[in-house]
Amino acid sequence: MISINIIGSGNVAQHLISVFQQTETIVLQQVFSRKRENINHLVSDDTIVTHYSDLKPADITIISVTDDVIAEVSNQLPFENQLVVHTSGSVGLDALHAKNRKGVFYPLQTFSKSKSVNFREVPLCLETENESDYLVLETAAKSISDKVFKISSEQRQSLHVAAVFSCNFVNHLYQLGKxxxxxxxxxxxxxxxxxxxxxxxIKTLSPMEAQTGPAKRNDQKTIEKHLSFLDDKNKKAIYQLLTQSIQKYNG
Amino acid sequence: MISINIIGSGNVAQHLISVFQQTETIVLQQVFSRKRENINHLVSDDTIVTHYSDLKPADITIISVTDDVIAEVSNQLPFENQLVVHTSGSVGLDALHAKNRKGVFYPLQTFSKSKSVNFREVPLCLETENESDYLVLETAAKSISDKVFKISSEQRQSLHVAAVFSCNFVNHLYQLGKxxxxxxxxxxxxxxxxxxxxxxxIKTLSPMEAQTGPAKRNDQKTIEKHLSFLDDKNKKAIYQLLTQSIQKYNG
Incomplete structure (x- = not known):
């Protein structure tokens, strides 16, 4: 059995609380939330703590709060030399206070409170300072997901940038299309x-193989037609830049 | 029963041949292919014609060839005053020769020869010059798909541009992420x-509601971090332009 504390009550924290509670090999020891009502629909009252001083050491303490306050929260923890991890894709290990052993437990998925997620499909990106901590973190991760990856801080940074391109920017292109x-x-x-x-x-083809459209075909006539169709400056600029980029790769 | 001729042997033509053959209310009368071997795995030999002069009038003649040769092919047809449609998203009605009654039968999906498609889910965008032709085309379309739309040439043009943003450009962003x-x-x-x-x-949320990421949050610190991480000029320019665009919409 692995004991886990979770600090936070946001989307990621709530999904982690739910899934760890349903996992037999995990004991959800304590959940910290400033406001009891944020999570008392999820966990029993005696599991919730609202003051840092009431937190007890656990095998893993997961800090799942907004990036900006990870450092401050890790500083507030009332224990030392325990494994403490955060769940952020863009924050380094060094944000965590040095009094505890550091790690990262980064679930790479967008979570909405209203939408349930099959956690076994959620990639978990793990990092720790020492190998023994890694084994504990990996055991906990594998108890809830089939997709566990060892990812360094530098790799996580690149993954975060890649996700901005392949998800955030993609969604914006949906918006422009709409x-x-x-x-x-x-x-x-x-x-x-x-x-x-x-x-x-792209589950079966590389994006390069899957590319279609006028830019890929170098169909200048259609490209010109589309550009004259677009009278919004912003859309025109995006059309031009992405068309050029596709042509660069496929030219 | 509606009789259909199909001119062409490309991806779209082959998918249409397959699905119309399986449809009870449709008679696939003739299929034109310059080379018999391109389609003799799909249709019986006596259905294939390799010379335009052998084509007979049908309720609907579907020209499914590359955009550039639609005009020429429509000119070659040996009959007059029949309903003739093309399958292109970016070509107007006027590309078709005036000797026949014109229309469009545009399936908005990417087709790969190797991948089967559930045609009932494929949106079909229809257009004709006169209403009576529309009814015939609509009946044929509804026999194979649940998603049939009446779309004018101007609307089809806009749809094609929107598809470039939401599909072609999206795939390229996958490639950059990769x-x-x-x-x-x-x-x-x-x-x-x-x-x-x-x-x-975006099946349940509008793209605007679904938007996440540093640009949407106006998280300037992360944006700067990502920009300094990217040393490729092209990726940097795309990151900047799309970030600005998201901020414009959400600011």
């Missing part, structure tokens, strides 16, 4: 199967 | 669940 549809009284739902297929394809 | 992973020895597969979730989310 706007173009809206402006022309075309239902955006017509595009949904194509959007889905585009995401599905 | 490159960042490759350069840092991180398996790209770690990102796949997040990519999938990003595509899934």
């Amino acid at each position: 706007e173009i549809c809206d402006e022309n009284q075309v239902p955006f739902e017509i595009l949904l199967p194509l959007i889905q297929e585009t995401a599905d394809k | 490159e960042i992973c490759d350069e840092n020895q991180v398996p790209f597969e770690i990102l796949l669940p997040l990519i999938q979730e990003t595509a899934d989310k």
Whole structure:
């Protein structure tokens, strides 16, 4: 049995609380939340603590709070020389206070409070300072997910940048596509199967192999037609830059 | 029963041949292919014609060839005053020769020869010159798909531009994300669940509501970190432009 404390009550914290509670080999020892009502729908009252001083050492203490306050929270912990990890994709190990042994437990998925997630499919990116801590963290991670990866701070940073390109920016392109549809009284739902297929394809093809469209075909006539169709400066600039980028790779 | 001729042997043509053959209310009358061997794995020999002069009138003749040769092919047809449609997203009605009644039958999906597609889920965008032709085309379309839309040439043009943003450009962002992973020895597969979730989310949320990430949060510290991480000029320019665009919409 591995004992776990969770500090925080946000989306990630709540998903971790739920999944660890359902896991037989894990004891969810304590959950810290400034406000009891944020999590008392999830855990029994005697598991919740609202003051740092009430926290007890556990095999793993998971700090799942916004990036900016990780350092401060880790400083508030009332114990020393325990394994303490954060769940952030963009914060280094060094943000954690040196009085405890440091690590990272980064679930690479977008979580919405209202939407349940199959945690066995969520990639968990782990990092610790020492190997023995890694084994404990890995055991806990594998108890909830089938996709556990050892990822250094530098690698995690690159993964975070890659996720901005492949997810945040992608969603924004969906938005621009929707706007173009809206402006022309075309239902955006017509595009949904194509959007889905585009995401599905890269499970079996590399994105390079999966690329289609006028830029890939170097179909200058269609590109010019599209550019003159777009009168919004911002969309035009994005169309040009991404078309050039595709042509660079496929030229 | 509606009789259909199909001109062409590419991806779209082959998928249409397969699905119409399996449809009871449709008679696949003739298929034109310059080379018999391109389609004789799909249709019986007596259905294939290799000379335009052998084509007979049908309720609908579907020209499914590359954009550039639609005009020429429509000119070669040996009959007049029949309903003739093309399958292109970016070509107007006027590309078709005036000797026949014109229309468009545009399936908005990416087709790969090797991958089967559930046609009932494929949006079909229809257009004709006259209403009576529309009814015939709509009946044929509804026999193979649950998603049939009446879309004008102008709307189809906008849909095509929107698809470039939401699919072609999206796939390129997957590629840039993969490159960042490759350069840092991180398996790209770690990102796949997040990519999938990003595509899934917009089935229930608008892209605006679904937007996450440093640009949306206006997290300037992380944006600066990412920009200094990226040393490739092209990726940096794309990061900046898309970040600005997100901030414009969410600011």
